[in-house]
Amino acid sequence: MEYFNPADIAERILEALDKERQEMKTMNVMLLGKTGVGKSTLINNLFNKRLAETGIGRPVTQEIRQYSKENYPLTIYDTPGLELGGDNAIEQLLKGVNAEIRKGINSGKMEKAIHCILYCVSATSHRFEEEEKKFIRMFLDENRDTNIPVIIVITQSISKKDAKELKSSIEAENLNVTQIVPVLAEDYELDEDTVIKAFGLDRLSELMYEIIPDAMKKTFISVQKASIRLKSGKAHAVVAAAAAAAGATGAIPIPFADSFALVPEQIAMLASITAIFDLSLEKSAIAAITTATLGTAGATIAGKTAVSGLLKLIPGAGSVAGGVISGSVAAALTAALGEAYIGIMIRIAKGEMSVKDLSTDEGKRFMSESFKNALRLRRNNKGERLDKDKDKNGEE
Ligand SMILES: Nc1nc2c(ncn2[C@@H]2O[C@H](COP(=O)(O)OP(=O)(O)O)[C@@H](O)[C@H]2O)c(=O)[nH]1
Ligand SMILES: [Mg+2]
Known part of the structure; x- marks a missing residue:
């Protein structure tokens, strides 16, 4: 025996x-959006490993930093110091970002390409500013033929009303984006006895899952935690x-x-x-x-x-x-x-x-x-449950 x-x-x-784990293909996500809108907070709550906290990242260009962890199939391209200044600055910035995106595509390797872009706009800014509009339009124009999905994330949606208004005003621009998703990535403490609960990350994650290339889905399910x-x-x-x-x-x-x-x-x-x-x-x-x-x-x-x-x-x-x-x-x-x-x-x-x-x-x-x-539980010969009550394992 x-x-x-x-x-x-x-x-x-x-x-x-x-x-x-070794067989998992590395997924690459790019974050765009001005400084302070909540990009790092978003990423830290969306993904399992707090990549953005592990250091300052590797500077790829003047604007872009790359965050990754050894033997971990996720890379974040962040634009930590993105400021939308005058026309020249915007064009300069776009050039850098687009060059990086093209570099991935031109490599011809799935694992080097950017698989999803999250463009973050803060709900606390109330309206879609002209320079933001201009930047995103130019960016989307350049990105048109790459087919990389872009999601506009309305971050810091402390007020759902503000977020909704901002969403409407972005929608009115008819931008070529996958979807506009409001989120509050972390609970927000309004005052001593009022805490606004985080929301929207699960929806964002499920949307990302739908739109990324099939080859990345397995990795994404694993690395996301939302x-x-x-x-x-x-x-x-x-x-x-x-x-x-x-x-x-x-x-x-x-x-x-x-x-x-x-x-x-x-x-x-x-x-x-x-x-x-x-x-x-x-x-x-x-x-x-x-x-x-x-x-x-x-x-x-x-x-x-x-x-x-x-x-x-x-x-x-x-x-x-x-x-x-x-x-x-x-x-x-x-x-x-x-x-x-x-x-x-x-x-x-x-x-x-x-x-x-x-x-x-x-x-x-x-x-x-x-x-x-x-x-x-009663099961058929494939192990499938014959009852419909599926709530035994603490799932929603
Ligand atoms: N409570 C709460 N604070 C947030 C949220 N998003 C951003 N913040 C705060 O806003 C500030 C800027 O966020 P950060 O993620 O560093 O922005 P980044 O410059 O775009 O990376 C930080 O103090 C964050 O704690 C959120 O969803 N909830
Ligand atoms: Mg940051």
């Missing part, structure tokens, strides 16, 4: 995760595929330690989900999750003992008679494992649970319970 070894499984999940919905949607698709594959082969999942036929697929599934949520999990945290869901306490457990306990929970699974299980049970186990794991990731992403909690008794109990709850 073989044994379920959480440390070994965690190690293999981390290896698969490394591979996933829409948990984007992450969980993709994660559920990963689980569905793994469960369907398990159902089709009828192979035996992890806890059935007599055979490891399915282990690589489940490992890949858990690694993909971890990549989607972009959490830095230590080996011990991943081991804690796999132990709490698949195992019981202790470093190793006997496969079959744990399994017959788990099987009792699956509707219609029967027993491990002769060590044979059906494809639908394999699918159910895979789906339940994946969904319980997603539930944990969502809670961590929302800040309702910390990575540290995973190793506490309460955390372990929670994980074990969510796995068992997921097992109890």
Whole structure:
């Protein structure tokens, strides 16, 4: 009899995760907009890693700075000192920005191109100033044939009324942009007892996802943090595929330690989900999750003992008679494992649970319970739930 070894499984999940991360194509986002409108604040709340805080960035030109992190598939091109002065200054600035955009396109490499441009205008400026208008018109003219999507972000939308008015006045210009999106990237403290809640970043993120090149979507889902919905949607698709594959082969999942036929697929599934949520999990945290869901306490457990306990929970699974299980049970186990794991990731992403909690008794109990709850659901032989109540994992 073989044994379920959480440390070994965690190690293999981390290896698969490394591979996933290395295969991710780097996404490039350019920020335009005057100094002080909230570009850095926007970026820091839209993306998982606070790139703009890690330093002053690498100056690319006089106007543009490039922010990136080693082994991380996101680059931000920021224009931190953008001031719209007289005509000459505007033209000078445009030349620099456009040259940088062309450079990416001319390289012929997807990974060097700018994939999305966020043009930021502050709602606190109330109206669309002439020089702003002029700048953006000239920029969009130049950008016409590049097909790079441009979103106008109305930042600092502390007053929704101001934001709406500014939006209308920009709309009246009939600019060639994808959309105009008002946001408040961070809560705004109006006075001691009035806080205006941040809003709009989830919508912005979901819009960006729609308009970026297909080749960048996987990276974007991972590096953005504003829409948990984007992450969980993709994660559920990963689980569905793994469960369907398990159902089709009828192979035996992890806890059935007599055979490891399915282990690589489940490992890949858990690694993909971890990549989607972009959490830095230590080996011990991943081991804690796999132990709490698949195992019981202790470093190793006997496969079959744990399994017959788990099987009792699956509707219609029967027993491990002769060590044979059906494809639908394999699918159910895979789906339940994946969904319980997603539930944990969502809670961590929302800040309702910390990575540290995973190793506490309460955390372990929670994980074990969510796995068992997921097992109890009725499923077809692709692991799909037969009930419509999808609210078990804390998703909106
Ligand atoms: N509360 C709050 N403050 C913001 C927001 N956006 C910008 N700010 C503030 O406005 C100032 C300028 O923002 P910053 O991101 O540095 O602008 P940048 O020069 O365009 O990068 C900073 O003090 C920010 O804290 C927001 O969404 N909420
Ligand atoms: Mg800045």
